[in-house]
Amino acid sequence: MPRALFSVSDKTGLETLAQGLAQLGWDLVASGGTAQKLTESGIEVVPVERVTNSPEMLGGRVKTLHPAIHAGILARDSDLDELKQTGYAPIDLVVCNLYPFQKVTSQPGVSLDEAIENIDIGGVTLLRGAAKNYSRVTVIVDPADYLPVLEEIQKTGRVSLEVRRRLALKAFTHTRDYDAAITAYLATGSSLEHPLSDTFTLAVKQTQELRYGENPHQKAGFFAESASTGPLNGELLAGKPLSYNNILDADSAWRAICPFDPEKEAAVAIIKHLTPCGVAVAETLADAFTPALESDPVSAFGGVIAVNQKIDDVFVDALGSLFIEVIIAPDFADSALARLKDNRKNCRLIRMAQNFRLPRLEFRSVLGGVLVQETDFGDPETTTWKVVTQRRPSDEETSAMEFAWKVVQQVKSNAIVIARQRATVGIGGGLSSRVDSVRLAVAKAGEKAAGAVLASDAFFPFPDGVEEAARAGVTAVIQPGGALRDQTVIEAADSLGIAMIFTNVRHFRH
Numbered sequence: 444m445p446r447a448l449f450s451v452s453d454k455t456g457l458e459t460l461a462q463g464l465a466q467l468g469w470d471l472v473a474s475g476g477t478a479q480k481l482t483e484s485g486i487e488v489v490p491v492e493r494v495t496n497s498p499e500m501l502g503g504r505v506k507t508l509h510p511a512i513h514a515g516i517l518a519r520d521s522d523l524d525e526l527k528q529t530g531y532a533p534i535d536l537v538v539c540n541l542y543p544f545q546k547v548t549s550q551p552g553v554s555l556d557e558a559i560e561n562i563d564i565g566g567v568t569l570l571r572g573a574a575k576n577y578s579r580v581t582v583i584v585d586p587a588d589y590l591p592v593l594e595e596i597q598k599t600g601r602v603s604l605e606v607r608r609r610l611a612l613k614a615f616t617h618t619r620d621y622d623a624a625i626t627a628y629l630a631t632g633s634s635l636e637h638p639l640s641d642t643f644t645l646a647v648k649q650t651q652e653l654r655y656g657e658n659p660h661q662k663a664g665f666f667a668e669s670a671s672t673g674p675l676n677g678e679l680l681a682g683k684p685l686s687y688n689n690i691l692d693a694d695s696a697w698r699a700i701c702p703f704d705p706e707k708e709a710a711v712a713i714i715k716h717l718t719p720c721g722v723a724v725a726e727t728l729a730d731a732f733t734p735a736l737e738s739d740p741v742s743a744f745g746g747v748i749a750v751n752q753k754i755d756d757v758f759v760d761a762l763g764s765l766f767i768e769v770i771i772a773p774d775f776a777d778s779a780l781a782r783l784k785d786n787r788k789n790c791r792l793i794r795m796a797q798n799f800r801l802p803r804l805e806f807r808s809v810l811g812g813v814l815v816q817e818t819d820f821g822d823p824e825t826t827t828w829k830v831v832t833q834r835r836p837s838d839e840e841t842s843a844m845e846f847a848w849k850v851v852q853q854v855k856s857n858a859i860v861i862a863r864q865r866a867t868v869g870i871g872g873g874l875s876s877r878v879d880s881v882r883l884a885v886a887k888a889g890e891k892a893a894g895a896v897l898a899s900d901a902f903f904p905f906p907d908g909v910e911e912a913a914r915a916g917v918t919a920v921i922q923p924g925g926a927l928r929d930q931t932v933i934e935a936a937d938s939l940g941i942a943m944i945f946t947n948v949r950h951f952r953h
Contacts, residue, residue, distance in 0.1 A: 447536035448512065449473040449481065449488070450566060452543060453586065458484045460538065460589040467596065472534070474565075516572040516580055536581045536602075537573035538589075541566045541617070545624045545668065551798075562625055570614045577611035578604070584617045620648065624668070656687045663687045674793060677771065681784045682791035685769065689747070689791060691717055693769050695853065696749035701799045702821060702849040705751040705773070708865075711735045712853075715746040718873060722850045723866035728752055729761040734866035736765070739887055747771070751799065754779050773797040819852060822948045829945050831924065831933050836942035839864070840896050840919040844944060847898035848921050852950040858900035859884040859908075861892055861917065868895055877901070881908045885915040892916050900950045902926040906935035913939040923949045 447469050451457060454477065461471055461481050473481055474491040481488045494512065515534035518525075523533060541563040548558050573582035581602045583592060588610060595602055647666040651674075656663035665674070665685075674685050675694055685693065692714050699712035699719050708724040711731040721738030725731035728750050736743055745766055750758070753774040759782050769791040770783065783792055807814045830836065836844065847862040854860060855873035859880040862868060869888025871880035877899065885892050893916030902925045903909055909920060909932055920936065924945030936943045 444468060444470045445535045446470040446472060446515070446532055447538060448491075448516070448534050448569070449477045449538045450475070450491075450569060451477050451538060451540050452563075452566070453540045454480050456586040456589050457481065457538075458486065460583075460593050461486050461488070463593045463597065464536075469536075470532075513568070513572055516569065517576050518579075519576065520579060534573075534580065536583070536592075537569050538583045539566050539569045539573075540584050540586075541570075541621055544621065544628075548624070548628050558628060563621070567618050567621065570618050574611035574614040577607040581607050582610050582614045584610075584614045588613075616648075620668075651684060653684075653687050661687075665690060675771075675795065677793040677795040680775065680780065680792040680794055682769075682787075682789060685791055685793075689769055692747040693749070693771055693791075693793065695719075696747045696769070697771055697795060698801065699850070699853040700749045700751045701801060702852070703751055705797075705799070710751040712749045713738075713743045713746050714749070715742045718855045719850060719853055719867070719870060720746065721867055721870075722853075724846065725865065728754065728758040731866075732758060732761045738867040739870065754783075756782065759783060769793065771795055773799075819950060819952070821849070821852060821950075822946065826946065826948050828921075829924075829947070830942065831929075831945050832936050832941065832943040834937075834940060834942045836896075836919045836944065840942060841944075843896040844898060844919060844921040847896055848946065851898040851900045852952065854900065854952065856900055856951045856953055858898075858950075858952065860898045861885065861888045861895050861912075862898070863891060863895045868892065872900075877903065878905070878907045878911060881911045885911060885917075888915065894918055896921065898922070900952065902929070902949070903932050904928060906932050909935050909939070909941065909943075913941055918942065920944070921946060923947060925949070 447464055449457065449461060449471065450473065457480065465471060465486055471486065471488045472491060472494055473488040478488050478490050491512065510531065514529065514531050516537060518533050542561045544561045544563070547553055547561045570582060570584060573580045581592065583589065592602060595606065647668055649664040650667045651665040653663040653665060655661055673679055674690055675697060695717045696712050696714040699714060699722060700710045703710035703724055709726065709728045709731050710724045711722070711728055712719055713721040713735050720742035721735035723731040723735040743765065745768055747769040748767055749771040751773065753776060754772045755776045756779050759779045767790055771793045773795055775792065775794060780792065783790065801818050801820070803818055805816050805818050843862050843864055846865045847860045850862070850867055851858045851860040854870055857874055857877040857880045858872040860867055860870050861884045868891040869884040871883030871887065874880045874883065888895060895917055896919040897912045897917045899908070899920070899922040902923050904926050905928060912920065919942040921944045924947060926932065933943065
């Protein structure tokens with residue numbers, strides 16, 4: 444009589460598979476809560492402890508870790524006589540999935556003790572043993588495979604070697620990802636003082652096959668920790684699947700609005716090719732959209748918009764006929780969502796979680812390896828800004844510089860942002876010369892540069908950038924400072940009547 448062992452955390456679809464095997468005359472063995480679930484469903488099972496002649500121990504930590512179980516799984520065809528001499532029976536099918544470690548540790552406030560208790564030991568051992576011995580044993584880790592396996596057994600009386608091998612690979616992939624998630628948690632979890640570790644294991648799988656990469660001749664895919672994860676951990680509500688470039692721009696757009704508190708101000712960021720072309724904050728999203736668009740209306744065409752509050756009908760009205768590839772928001776009013784779906788059928792609409800939390804670490808591939816760094820969350824709490832010029836900035840200039848300083852951190856270096864009040868009017872970045880970035884930002888701002896402020900992500904190595912800004916009418920500058928010629932730059936600002944703040948923090952974004 445063939446024997447199946449059931450030990451699952453996720454009990455989805457369990458009864459159908461167990462009932463089908465029981466009707467075919469299979470002997471069913473189950474552990475703990477799985478046995479209870481099947482018994483309550485009227486399916487006769489043999490508890491694991493009756494097979495092992497040993498009760499569950501240590502509050503359920505030890506259930507299946509016994510030779511009666513693992514010899515039955517690991518026995519090859521050539522080992523069956525030896526197995527029989529011990530009084531143990533072979534196990535032909537193992538159905539197992541693991542404690543929900545990833546789900547538990549993704550919840551806010553989870554303690555280290557809770558995380559540790561959700562590290563599965565026996566289940567991983569069952570899966571690896573069964574997968575190792577796939578030449579004889581079938582292993583199922585995914586409830587989606589229950590029916591196909593049952594149907595094959597019903598038709599042919601067995602599971603083909605090809606299917607057993609495919610299911611074994613799936614089980615090894617599952618345990619690999621599981622161990623990687625544990626490693627990542629213990630290496631970067633909140634219980635540790637420093638998020639960087641000597642070793643990183645990224646447990647990701649392809650959740651979307653993209654049409655192509657940055658260009659049509661490049662293959663690409665979107666990989667995430669969970670198959671249920673949507674783009675950027677959000678939910679695609681409407682529009683076509685996101686392309687490679689859409690995802691990059693959407694990521695940049697969301698990062699651009701995260702520094703702004705949605706409880707205090709509505710923020711709108713318009714992104715094109717991974718860098719902001721317009722950002723503004725105001726009382727409402729509609730009020731913020733107009734100045735954000737006016738910052739660079741030409742570049743905004745075909746861009747990506749991210750906002751930090753629920754999108755309403757007034758915001759949809761403000762969009763007018765502007766062509767937008769992607770709109771990202773923490774939520775959409777029902778009527779606004781319906782209008783966007785009806786009138787912008789190709790526009791991707793993404794609803795994001797409202798926690799506005801960025802990952803603690805950033806990864807970047809390079810030839811021969813991967814770069815890892817802590818995410819730039821803005822100025823450290825201990826940062827102190829210092830006015831270094833004879834003229835102090837006015838309250839209005841200071842407010843505008845505070846805004847510009849948040850935006851410039853999202854612009855590609857050498858980054859320059861010119862802002863009036865709480866909106867950008869000119870942005871320059873991604874150039875190899877900082878003075879060229881100033882010239883670009885000034886050109887974008889035009890007449891609006893007069894009376895505006897300027898933020899630079901890194902120091903001015905020469906006075907030329909400040910002089911270019913002054914010629915356009917900029918009245919105040921915020922920058923990190925720290926250049927060899929700082930004093931020369933300060934003297935130039937003084938001679939031009941410009942107020943200048945040193946932040947003592949650099950924010951490169953390459």
